[in-house]
Amino acid sequence: MRTWPLALLLAACAACGVGPSKVIGAGEPARGFVLGTPLYFVRLDRLVSISRPVGPLEAAEAVELLAEGPTSKEYDRNFDTRLPKNMAVRVNDDGFTLEKSAPMLVNGRWLSPVSRLSRMATGQLVCTIAAATAAKRGMDVDDVRVTVPDKRQVRCKDFS
Amino acid sequence: MTWLRGLRARLVITFVLVGGLSVVGAAGLTYYKAQLNLLTGVQNRLLKDFRNRVLLLSRDVALPAGDAELALLAEDLEVGDRKVYVVKDGAIPGDARVTAELRARVLRRPELAWQRVTRDGVPYLVGGSRVMLSAGGTPSGITIYLVESLEQAASDQAAVLSAAQTAALPAVLLAVLAGLLAARGVLRPVADLDRAARRLGEGRLETRLPVRGGDELARLAGRFNETAAALERSVGELREMEARSRRFVADVSHELRTPLAAATAVTDVLEAGADRLDADAGTAARLVTAEITRLTKLVDDLMEISRFDAGAAVLNLNEVDVGPAVAACLRSRGWSSDVTVDLPPDIRVPLDPRRLDVIVANLVGNALRHGAPPVTVRVRVTGQAVAVEVADHGPGLPADVLPHVFERFYKADAARARSEGSGLGLAIARENALLHGGDLTVAPGPGAVFTLTLPRTRPAGKAPARPGRRP
Numbered sequence: 001m002r003t004w005p006l007a008l009l010l011a012a013c014a015a016c017g018v019g020p021s022k023v024i025g026a027g028e029p030a031r032g033f034v035l036g037t038p039l040y041f042v043r044l045d046r047l048v049s050i051s052r053p054v055g056p057l058e059a060a061e062a063v064e065l066l067a068e069g070p071t072s073k074e075y076d077r078n079f080d081t082r083l084p085k086n087m088a089v090r091v092n093d094d095g096f097t098l099e100k101s102a103p104m105l106v107n108g109r110w111l112s113p114v115s116r117l118s119r120m121a122t123g124q125l126v127c128t129i130a131a132a133t134a135a136k137r138g139m140d141v142d143d144v145r146v147t148v149p150d151k152r153q154v155r156c157k158d159f160s
Numbered sequence: 161m162t163w164l165r166g167l168r169a170r171l172v173i174t175f176v177l178v179g180g181l182s183v184v185g186a187a188g189l190t191y192y193k194a195q196l197n198l199l200t201g202v203q204n205r206l207l208k209d210f211r212n213r214v215l216l217l218s219r220d221v222a223l224p225a226g227d228a229e230l231a232l233l234a235e236d237l238e239v240g241d242r243k244v245y246v247v248k249d250g251a252i253p254g255d256a257r258v259t260a261e262l263r264a265r266v267l268r269r270p271e272l273a274w275q276r277v278t279r280d281g282v283p284y285l286v287g288g289s290r291v292m293l294s295a296g297g298t299p300s301g302i303t304i305y306l307v308e309s310l311e312q313a314a315s316d317q318a319a320v321l322s323a324a325q326t327a328a329l330p331a332v333l334l335a336v337l338a339g340l341l342a343a344r345g346v347l348r349p350v351a352d353l354d355r356a357a358r359r360l361g362e363g364r365l366e367t368r369l370p371v372r373g374g375d376e377l378a379r380l381a382g383r384f385n386e387t388a389a390a391l392e393r394s395v396g397e398l399r400e401m402e403a404r405s406r407r408f409v410a411d412v413s414h415e416l417r418t419p420l421a422a423a424t425a426v427t428d429v430l431e432a433g434a435d436r437l438d439a440d441a442g443t444a445a446r447l448v449t450a451e452i453t454r455l456t457k458l459v460d461d462l463m464e465i466s467r468f469d470a471g472a473a474v475l476n477l478n479e480v481d482v483g484p485a486v487a488a489c490l491r492s493r494g495w496s497s498d499v500t501v502d503l504p505p506d507i508r509v510p511l512d513p514r515r516l517d518v519i520v521a522n523l524v525g526n527a528l529r530h531g532a533p534p535v536t537v538r539v540r541v542t543g544q545a546v547a548v549e550v551a552d553h554g555p556g557l558p559a560d561v562l563p564h565v566f567e568r569f570y571k572a573d574a575a576r577a578r579s580e581g582s583g584l585g586l587a588i589a590r591e592n593a594l595l596h597g598g599d600l601t602v603a604p605g606p607g608a609v610f611t612l613t614l615p616r617t618r619p620a621g622k623a624p625a626r627p628g629r630r631p
């Protein structure tokens with residue numbers, strides 16, 4: 001009879017304050033993110049991927065997006081592209097080729113498409129295609145080989 | 161610690177215990193519930209908010225995302241003191257508050273998990289979840305952790321606790337007050353009862369208690385009154401009967417005196433002429449004379465003791481020198497030569513010389529008759545009293561007889577049914593001693609030692625009507 005008030009008091013004191021606890025589940029996981037299509041732009045002279053919240057797109061569609069250049073938001077974050085405007089790219093199953101077809105209207109001027117790309121620009125195309133292919137086939141980006149216009153097969157990491 | 165056993169202390173302690181426990185219990189429960197609600201509420205709100213913000217802000221983040229995007233998202237998710245880590249599944253955020261335990265749980269199960277941790281005395285809520293894609297619900301490969309301080313909730317709780325404590329003190333004080341009031345209500349009748357019982361014990365049988373209310377204590381008071389009334393009635397009856405019997409003895413003694421006086425006169429004549437009678441008639445005459453003398457003495461003693469019983473004994477006090485008074489007593493009975501005396505002079509005591517004579521004569525007479533010589537009489541001064549000690553060197557009195565020697569008609573030797581005395585001598589001697597405000601006691605010595613003590617000062621006021629009479 002003498003012990004239970006003491007026990008109560010002890011229990012009351014033990015409950016004082018906010019103490020540590022074990023790990024407790026709170027149901028439903030957090031949800032978020034969208035699967036996007038990674039595009040490769042240049043930032044501080046390095047190839048950097050950025051995902052667009054669309055897709056996942058086919059390699060050809062991804063290259064179309066890439067050719068359009070960074071959005072203004074991306075531009076604000078110093079994303080840039082080295083792809084020339086007067087570029088005609090054909091994406092096939094394992095790579096891309098440059099087309100030497102009719103002149104293109106760029107900024108109100110007619111220009112013939114470029115026949116050569118800078119190393120950075122090639123990297124942008126290779127990596128974007130590799131990423132799209134990798135997403136589609138469930139592979140790692142660096143395992144995808146892409147055939148560039150001079151028939152060589154390169155990997156994205158060759159450009160990093 | 162005896163006061164702890166008192167009714168008042170016990171009642172107060174009980175009240176404080178009950179009151180205190182109720183308060184502590186209620187406050188504890190309130191606090192516990194408040195803590196639960198407060199903390200649970202805060203935590204739930206934080207986790208829900210976290211979930212919403214993740215859903216809202218990561219909608220614009222397309223996967224696969226680079227570390228820069230993830231860092232940007234984490235920055236967006238951080239509001240106030242909240243710290244957010246957006247990492248790839250399995251990566252370890254550089255924060256000790258995100259425990260390995262939590263990380264393991266987050267990886268193991270597709271749900272939002274949380275844990276409370278304490279760092280530097282500050283409680284934190286740490287939550288974590290692998291993020292599922294909003295479309296499809298498959299794992300996105302990203303895990304988000306949040307670390308949020310619960311300091312505010314803790315201080316809210318401390319406020320609740322201090323409020324409970326603040327409430328507890330007056331409640332306990334109230335319990336003490338209530339206990340004291342209840343104790344007073346119970347204790348007053350108990351104290352009355354105690355006083356009344358004591359008065360009853362002192363012999364004031366007319367004591368009654370006021371009966372207030374109808375509770376158990378009132379019933380007890382009523383019962384007490386009934387008992388006291390019954391006791392008063394029985395004691396009254398007993399006293400009445402005793403008085404009647406005493407009166408009867410007094411009346412009988414008185415009535416016997418007249419015929420005895422006549423008989424004494426006749427036997428005096430008979431004894432005077434006994435020598436002239438023939439042998440048998442002479443013996444008979446002497447026998448009758450002796451018996452009449454004894455009867456006269458018995459009747460005298462009976463009348464004397466009746467006077468004591470009736471409270472009619474009168475004390476004629478004089479300043480008397482005890483030594484010469486005792487010597488005169490012995491001399492008048494011709495015992496001076498048989499008794500060794502030690503009588504210091506000049507011990508003056510207020511006493512009734514006739515009654516001292518009766519006492520000393522009785523004691524010395526007994527010693528000479530039943531004890532063995534030498535019989536000694538000593539007078540001593542002891543403090544505020546004078547002691548007259550009469551001792552003999554006989555076999556003394558058996559221990560079982562000692563308490564009864566002053567009883568009326570008590571015979572130490574049952575076989576000696578007819579002794580020379582009336583059987584009232586020691587009783588009368590003791591009544592005389594008590595009448596003086598003194599006492600007469602007996603102790604075993606070499607023989608029997610009777611000690612008469614007399615106060616050296618006059619007994620205060622009137623001598624009690626019936627000394628030695630127990631109520």
